Amino acid sequence: KAGVTQTPRYLIKTRGQQVTLSCSPISGHRSVSWYQQTPGQGLQFLFEYFSETQRNKGNFPGRFSGRQFSNSRSEMNVSTLELGDSALYLCASSLLADYEQYFGPGTRLTVT
Amino acid sequence: TQLLEQSPQFLSIQEGENLTVYCNSSSVFSSLQWYRQEPGEGPVLLVTVVTGGEVKKLKRLTFQFGDARKDSSLHITAAQPGDTGLYLCAGHGNYKLTFGKGTLLTVNP
Numbered sequence: 001k002a003g004v005t006q007t008p009r010y011l012i013k014t015r016g017q018q019v020t021l022s023c024s025p026i027s028g029h030r031s032v033s034w035y036q037q038t039p040g041q042g043l044q045f046l047f048e049y050f051s052e053t054q055r056n057k058g059n060f061p062g063r064f065s066g067r068q069f070s071n072s073r074s075e076m077n078v079s080t081l082e083l084g085d086s087a088l089y090l091c092a093s094s095l096l097a098d099y100e101q102y103f104g105p106g107t108r109l110t111v112t
Numbered sequence: 113t114q115l116l117e118q119s120p121q122f123l124s125i126q127e128g129e130n131l132t133v134y135c136n137s138s139s140v141f142s143s144l145q146w147y148r149q150e151p152g153e154g155p156v157l158l159v160t161v162v163t164g165g166e167v168k169k170l171k172r173l174t175f176q177f178g179d180a181r182k183d184s185s186l187h188i189t190a191a192q193p194g195d196t197g198l199y200l201c202a203g204h205g206n207y208k209l210t211f212g213k214g215t216l217l218t219v220n221p
Contacts (some may be wrong), residue, residue, distance in 0.1 A: 004154070020178055031207075032207070033207075033208065035209075035211075041200075042211055042213040042214060043155075043200065043209075043211040044211075045208045045209065045210070048207045050207070055207045056206055056207040058208070064218050081167070090154050090155070092154075092209075100145065100157055100160050101145075101157070101209060102157060103147075103154030103156070103157075104154050105152075105153050105154050105156045106152075106153070106154050108152070
């Protein structure tokens with residue numbers, strides 16, 4: 001069974017631009033979560049989707065948004081990029097609510 | 113706010129040594145997971161513990177969940193260079209994982 005895939009793996013953007021990251025969960029998994037990882041803050045929860053519904057959202061500004069499609073694939077969008085948004089963005093999928101999560105390799109975003 | 117604190121933050125040991133890393137929480141989670149992450153990759157799930165007092169063994173790794181389900185430990189026996197990585201504990205609840213900041217383990221040959 002294929003794992004969680006994320007595209008692109010690396011991205012360089014300029015301040016003020018926007019970016020869209022994509023995540024394809026493990027086949028059959030309906031829950032997709034997004035996390036931001038930085039050296040200073042560690043892994044921080046962004047949001048979780050289950051059957052196209054956002055069920056929980058972390059403490060991030062409204063510039064961070066996401067969505068999930070009917071095939072469980074998910075995207076997250078960051079608008080008006082800031083230097084502090086440079087991070088590894090990780091997507092994780094799980095079979096059911098409150099179940100074990102499996103992570104993708106992440107998208108390394110650099111904002112210059 | 114639920115917090116997970118991990119200690120030590122950094123650990124550098126020689127091959128063959130034993131080690132223990134700790135994860136302590138300010139509150140109870142429905143389950144606790146341990147992950148290992150290598151540079152540039154996503155965390156890989158090692159184990160999930162659910163029941164207070166639970167002990168799970170995975171080859172040379174032993175995981176314990178405290179009776180009150182607020183703390184956990186990971187013990188590695190006879191560490192090998194391949195054990196090098198960032199060890200993260202995460203508490204599961206309310207449709208999300210809350211992570212500790214991790215223990216960065218280096219095992220020198």
